[in-house]
Amino acid sequence: QGMTLEEFSKHVEENPEIDEEIDQRTAKEAEKGNVLIDGRLSGWMAKNADVRILLIASLEARVQRITNREDRDLEEVEKETITREESEAKRYKKLYDIDVNDYSVFDIILNTESFNESEMVDILEKAVKIKTGTDQPPTN
Secondary structure: OOOOHHHHHHHHHHOHHHHHHHHHHHHHHHHOOOOOOOOOOHHHHOOOOOOOEEEEOOHHHHHHHHHHHHOOOHHHHHHHHHHHHHHHHHHHHHHHOOOOOOHHHOOEEEEOOOOOHHHHHHHHHHHHHHHHOOOOOOOO
């Protein structure tokens, strides 16, 4: 709607029904089963998930990725990223009493700076199979 990321973060802070609607839809999709859900709160919203995975990277790496992807100014992206993440953390704590820095709900935490894309896929496929028991040979 012609808003900057900073303006949108402020708008959502002032209108909690936006977060609530998105989060209700996420939870509803998760209930269907056999789905992959990506989102900041998905680890908490998908209560009956077989596996909860968190992909992490340092602020510097995330900012550099955005800067490269969107061909934007590094300092501007860093400021926006910090502002957005602070806004989200505040909103989620207020709305749901969720601390987004508490990773205890996740089964797997993978640092995306440590591996290339192919390696991450391999690691996650294996980890999901182990976690769900689908890596076991069939028994007769």
